[in-house]
Amino acid sequence: MPRIRADSRRRESTRLHPADARAYWMASKIPSDQFLLYCFDHGSADIDTEVTRLYERSGRIEVLRTRIADAAFGLEYPHWTEASPLSDAISVHRTARTWPECLDAIAASFRRQVDPRDSVWHLHLYPNIVDAPGGTALVAVLQLSHAAADGTLASRIARDLFGTHPIAASPARKEPPVVFEMASAARAAAALPLRLAQMVRGGVRARRDALDLEQGTDSGAIPPPAPSRALTALDVAPTGRTSVRTIVLPKADVHCGGTTVTTFVLTAISVALQRFLGDSVDLAAEVTLARDARADARNNFGNVGVGLFTSESDIRSRSVLISADLAARRHRVNHSLSEAARSSQDDVESHVPAFLAEWGVAQFDPTAVPSTVTGNTVVSSVSRGAADLALGGGCVRFTAGFPALSPAMSLTHGVHGIGDTVTVGITSNSATVPDPDGYEALLRDSLDEVRVALK
Structure with a gap:
């Protein structure tokens, strides 16, 4: 019996939070990938060597080594599961570009959203931007599924990817399989009445808290919406x-x-x-x-x-x-x-x-x-944060982001x-x-x- 409870906690900890699941499902209707641009001084390091280093670092960043696994029959929320970086997770656009051409290429990439069932990220490298603000530059654009990270978390991920600090490899977690067996689906179905009862009880509490918020607003204790x-x-x-x-x-x-x-x-x-x-x-x-x-x-x-x-x-x-x-x-x-x-x-x-x-x-x-x-x-x-990131032998010059339409x-x-x-x-x-x-x-x-x- 104790072993069953422990397994239940493990499974619960790896399922997508409802907020992340909504971002995952909604992405099919409104493209929402984040594109984090980092511009680096043009350095002398070999770009292929840098790509190898980035693959190695990405394998030590928890969010970048996960993908989404759908649950069978929709009876459970999707789960995060371990995933090694795809061999084409990093694209190097070697042709020399002007800064306007680079921005046009970034805008064009909005049409190619990642599929988080395969990978939650993709990295675009533009190593030869001849007239970026501040001079010739290497531009990196980290593309992330919004289900995998909000803006704050995405910035931390980029800091680990482009930083020079060591990243300790955390142990791999045992994740549930991509396709759940019938027994698992049956357990999820059996738990439905309890979930619905908990949802109703929570709804009563949520309504009470909403009324308290409304009263606080009416009294002037809290600003109105x-x-x-x-x-x-x-x-x-x-x-x-x-x-x-x-x-x-x-x-x-x-x-x-x-x-x-x-x-x-x-x-x-x-x-x-x-x-x-x-x-x-x-x-x-x-x-x-x-x-x-x-x-x-x-x-x-x-x-x-x-x-x-x-x-x-x-x-x-x-x-x-x-x-x-x-x-x-x-x-x-x-x-x-x-x-x-x-x-x-x-x-x-x-x-x-x-x-x-x-x-x-x-x-x-x-x-x-x-x-x-x-x-x-x-x-x-x-x-x-601090301008202590580096890529290709050059220090970070500036960073930008482009909220989705x-x-x-x-x-x-x-x-x-x-x-x-x-x-x-x-x-x-x-x-x-x-x-x-x-x-x-x-x-x-x-x-x-x-x-x-x-x-």
């Missing part, structure tokens, strides 16, 4: 050509006037979007906020709407309003009442039978046009820092932004304008 926003020309399906652009800046240029980097860039985006749209429409950004890690979950984040206050003409005052709204959203997300409601909801989801959860995701219609949105663009801001959003922004540089990454589609170079120039000018106003 952000209002929804009307659709704009930005909020359309990306049916045309997707492009990426980057604006690389010294960190000191976007961390001035007492603002954070995130608030500074949000203010600049508000100026750029107001001019791009040509009116004073009420705008908001959907900002990604990290949350406390949940056991076994690789995705621990949420998106909140932050007002851009385009009706405020004074840039300094607008920045203060944006900062206050972002702080209010963080306060609400991190408040004990919100955490209790989220915890009870997570508990409910953990007991939802897998086939019901997958069926729920299947009902999502990516072609349906929402009546309102949380934000008119996405802004994801992540610090990727969605059926109701054809323009997103990533704000990523490493060492003393910050890069604003822009992902756009011609359905909204027919001239990506023009929008990049508009945002550059807005960043300069905000810098002058805040100083």
Whole structure:
């Protein structure tokens, strides 16, 4: 009997957390792979030797040596299982490219999403970029399934892959097989009544915690949720050509006037979007906020709407309003009442039978046009730490990221820092932004304008 309980705990610890399973299932409807760009000084090391070293390091990084195994009959959640790196997990694009050609190649790779049942990652190496910001460079782009990692975890993975520090090889785990035997399926079916009962009990608790959160909001103890926003020309399906652009800046240029980097860039985006749209429409950004890690979950984040206050003409005052709204959203997300409601909801989801959860995701219609949105663009801001990474004999110069587009959003922004540089990454589609170079120039000018106003 004790041995059966131990095996049960082992199996539970290797199944996908419901949040990760949703990311896995939803990827078939909305491509969501992450693309983490790292630009390195051009070094003298042989690229093939570097590829061998990267394969060796990847084998010591737990997330990169797993893949997803579907469970039989949908009675259990998919599981993580051990997987050696595929022989073609690293692509070396040896042809010399210009920086615009490199960005075009990265945008084109968005169409080739990884299949996490085979591998959760792919690495693109561009060793001969002749005119990257700062000069000739080696560019590495780590592509990761969102089911395998959120932005924070993805940055840690890249730090291990491109770092020079030793990585201790953790022991391989014994994972459940890809195809589960009938006895396993029968046990899962027998457990369904208990799971449903636990889901109902958890639902009662979740409803109580939701009412407590509502009462806390009504009393003023916790900020209210952000209002929804009307659709704009930005909020359309990306049916045309997707492009990426980057604006690389010294960190000191976007961390001035007492603002954070995130608030500074949000203010600049508000100026750029107001001019791009040509009116004073009420705008908001959907900002990604990290949350406390949940056991076994690789995705621990949420998106909140932050007002851009385009009706405020004074840039300094607008920045203060944006900062206050972002702080209010963080306060609400991190408040004990919100955490209790989220915890009870997570508990409910953990007991939802897998086939019901997958069926729920299947009902999502990516072609349906929402009546309102949380934000008119996405802004994801992540610090990727010290500039102590190296590849090909060169030190890291800057890093960038490109949040995925969605059926109701054809323009997103990533704000990523490493060492003393910050890069604003822009992902756009011609359905909204027919001239990506023009929008990049508009945002550059807005960043300069905000810098002058805040100083």
